[in-house]
Amino acid sequence: MKQRIITAVIALAIFIPILIMGGFWIDFAAAALAYVGISEVYIMRKRIIVSFDFILTTLGVMALTVPITFYKGWLPSSISRLDILYIFSILLLLWTVFSKNKFNFEDAGVSIVSMAYIGTGFHYLAAIRNVNGTDFYGFKLLIFALLIVWITDSGAYFVGRAIGKHKLFPYISPNKTWEGSIGGTVIAVIIATIYAMYFLPNIDFTYIIIISIIASIAGQLGDLVESAYKRFYRVKDSGKILPGHGGILDRFDSMLIVLPLLHLFGLV
Template structure:
């Protein structure tokens, strides 16, 4: 527990100034975190981090994370998504070059990982560009839901939510986490309005809280498939970057889909 708390304090000391200042430092941080998260998937797949597929995947990830205005220099008709398509084609062609050593399934995993991680961190940066209160809203949805689910689940949790994927999660914790996040964020939104009117945002908070829990379960399913306890070891007591940002990788794009950013 002491190690877990120490890691959390150090992470917050580094992270809080970045999200407060935003701009280039936060974008660079998002790119670095995204690369580490993708590399965690590569390690789970037992792929070398200096291999062709790893390097190309990281380039594709960076392409997805960086802000739209960084690509204004591109000629008309040449978009971010076309460039990403080129990256995917290179990965697919690699299945021909390496034959059975790099398969179509491997290419599919890397493509999904790039989209999943890259899109999540892209809209993380986009939320901060809209405003600090908007980014904090999305982060609080995740943190409050997670903390509420953990504490309430420990106290009264009896019915397993997804025993084959995440045996410690319960329905009581899940519902309690969403209720706790919604109540606290209703107060936050009253003083720091974000997006739509107060009532609509409370409804959206409930939806985002549920989405965040699905993000957690998706990452848990990924770890179960590869037979690992944590996605990485970069954060002692907390696991890897995917372990810490799994919910945010779904919540941040949903802020965009719901028109909040």
């Protein structure tokens, strides 16, 4: 527990100033987190992280993470993030040929999905913070998303411990319960809605409630997705970069699902 607290304090001392500054700093942080995240996928799969396919996948996830304006001046102005995903997907598929199937179609599939999942999630970590708007709108919106994720997680833990009896997905995550899941969502929606009333007053009240409910559920599903692939690869944590907390994917599993949702809901 002591180690977890120390790691959390140090991480927040680094992360919060970056969130406040935004701009280049959050773009750089998002790209760095994406690099570590994709490395964790390769390590879980027991694949070499100095291989050509790792280099391609890393370039792909970084290209998906950084703002599209990064390519302005040296790529066609019409290029989109979907185009970038397609280009790197084709390159990985071509490598199955040139590697003589030492890197095969299934390997390419995992790399492509990982690129899309990690790259898109961390892209919106920076994109939300850097969204144009007055009165620190992007920062407030990002805190709104983080609140939903963190409060859902904490609420589900304490409610589940207190009254949890019915297992949610016992094979994937044996400690999670329906009572904890519902309780976490209710608490998160209440607190996130109160926060939005004061800090995001321009967003419709009913819409905030709907978004909070969906984001809370999506965050829990993101957690379960990570539990599923960790169980598949037979690892306890995605990595060891955060002593007492595991890896980057362990800490950002819910946010990788929730942050792009804010874009889908038209808030970014």
